[in-house]
Amino acid sequence: MNRRRINQILAYFYVPVFFSLIGAVIVLVALLPFWTLLSTTASVLLKDEAPTFAASLRVIYSDPGPNDVNVPADPDSSSNGQAISLSDVQWPVFGDLYGELSCEAAGIDAPVYFGDSSEILRAGLGTYIGSFIPGYGKPILISGHDTTYFLPLQYVVKGDVFTFKTSYAVYEYEVTDVKVLKYNDASAFDLGTDQEQLILYTCYPFDKIVGTKTDRLFIYAERISGPDLT
Amino acid sequence: MVILTIAVVSAFSFPVFAAGISVDEQQILDHLDSQGAAYDVTTTRTFSRYRNMIENWLLANDISTQRCTAISACIDTVANRYSAALASKGLASTDYPGLKAALSNSEMINLATGMVRGIAPAFATVNIKLTEQMVAQDSIFSIEATLFDTGANAEGVLGASIGGAGGTTVIGTLDEPIKQTGFDVNSTVVVCAGLTALLVLCAAVIRKQGLLSASEVE
Numbered sequence: 001m002n003r004r005r006i007n008q009i010l011a012y013f014y015v016p017v018f019f020s021l022i023g024a025v026i027v028l029v030a031l032l033p034f035w036t037l038l039s040t041t042a043s044v045l046l047k048d049e050a051p052t053f054a055a056s057l058r059v060i061y062s063d064p065g066p067n068d069v070n071v072p073a074d075p076d077s078s079s080n081g082q083a084i085s086l087s088d089v090q091w092p093v094f095g096d097l098y099g100e101l102s103c104e105a106a107g108i109d110a111p112v113y114f115g116d117s118s119e120i121l122r123a124g125l126g127t128y129i130g131s132f133i134p135g136y137g138k139p140i141l142i143s144g145h146d147t148t149y150f151l152p153l154q155y156v157v158k159g160d161v162f163t164f165k166t167s168y169a170v171y172e173y174e175v176t177d178v179k180v181l182k183y184n185d186a187s188a189f190d191l192g193t194d195q196e197q198l199i200l201y202t203c204y205p206f207d208k209i210v211g212t213k214t215d216r217l218f219i220y221a222e223r224i225s226g227p228d229l230t
Numbered sequence: 231m232v233i234l235t236i237a238v239v240s241a242f243s244f245p246v247f248a249a250g251i252s253v254d255e256q257q258i259l260d261h262l263d264s265q266g267a268a269y270d271v272t273t274t275r276t277f278s279r280y281r282n283m284i285e286n287w288l289l290a291n292d293i294s295t296q297r298c299t300a301i302s303a304c305i306d307t308v309a310n311r312y313s314a315a316l317a318s319k320g321l322a323s324t325d326y327p328g329l330k331a332a333l334s335n336s337e338m339i340n341l342a343t344g345m346v347r348g349i350a351p352a353f354a355t356v357n358i359k360l361t362e363q364m365v366a367q368d369s370i371f372s373i374e375a376t377l378f379d380t381g382a383n384a385e386g387v388l389g390a391s392i393g394g395a396g397g398t399t400v401i402g403t404l405d406e407p408i409k410q411t412g413f414d415v416n417s418t419v420v421v422c423a424g425l426t427a428l429l430v431l432c433a434a435v436i437r438k439q440g441l442l443s444a445s446e447v448e
Contacts, residue, residue: 019432026422087250093291
């Protein structure tokens with residue numbers, strides 16, 4: 001049996017192996033961006049109970065409930081005259097679940113964390129740690145993925161009301177503006193201001209799947225109820 | 231300027247619940263403001279971001295008077311390094327735009343990397359671990375530094391992550407405020423295209439060598 005014949009026989013083994021490996025690598029790389037989605041879906045289907053997405057994150061939030069003294073009885077009431085001492089507030093640190101944001105009109109209801117790492121954004125909405133929390137009188141910059149918690153953000157319009165529940169009080173914010181801007185647009189927000197403004201954003205457009213999304217949908221809302229932190 | 235603010239963001243520890251900002255803690259903010267004013271950076275967006283991080287950290291923690299003093303020293307350490315960087319380019323301390331114009335991107339990266347590594351020992355004295363990472367986004371390279379509060383008894387912690395795992399807590403990060411909040415599959419497309427090209431190349435080689443047509447040839 002000559003050398004060429006041996007090579008031909010061996011080719012029946014290593015060519016399929018080679019192509020199988022190449023195929024596996026292609027499938028692996030192609031699925032990598034969707035791995036979290038796939039594994040989460042699998043875990044949801046296989047588990048008997050609801051999965052915990054944020055096992056490594058700390059929870060300091062507890063729903064104040066409708067009878068809490070700081071929950072506004074009248075949604076249109078002003079925050080004037082109400083105040084909570086900072087000593088009564090457990091200030092969040094990076095990774096803390098400290099609130100819940102909802103908007104009935106748009107169908108948004110999501111947990112809010114302090115910090116906006118990729119781990120946090122998988123678990124809920126993230127607050128940029130260079131911004132603040134409700135009631136402090138300074139900007140609140142919150143992000144969420146456009147395929148999960150902030151998918152309904154596209155339905156938000158001026159005048160919609162967001163309810164921001166924290167352990168210490170419930171706040172309401174009315175949407176005043178909706179903009180689509182570049183991700184690096186310097187005019188999108190000013191974190192140095194002493195005016196409380198809820199700024200929500202997510203990637204835009206929503207139906208773009210392939211390619212980097214350089215636009216962001218920004219929602220701006222002003223506080224209409226809830227106590228000051230002093 | 232970025233590094234100047236890192237120092238303050240980083241220089242806190244003992245995560246216990248605090249009631250607002252104490253007099254000592256306010257002095258830290260005042261010291262930062264005065265140093266920022268000296269270098270004419272208080273109106274920059276970066277300064278606002280990191281000053282807010284500091285304020286948040288002060289609101290969440292009680293800092294002893296002794297530690298506040300050490301933190302102020304860290305601020306001075308960073309300010310001195312920043313001042314030296316300006317001087318090396320023949321610029322005045324208030325010429326922040328001048329520094330940006332005088333340095334190329336690679337020089338800016340080198341400066342940032344050097345400063346981050348240079349001030350890390352000062353942070354260690356106040357139980358702060360500082361890590362830096364080169365980040366590329368949209369063809370723009372930057373340094374992202376992350377600051378971990380290691381607490382009083384957690385020296386040498388390596389497994390730092392969010393939420394305080396390994397006894398650490400993230401204090402501040404030098405990333406941009408606006409995050410990627412949607413799919414980015416560009417890299418996948420590029421890699422798949424590359425692998426497809428490789429596949430075609432392999433097929434061409436196999437065809438040229440006749441490896442799959444041996445029996446027919448025979």
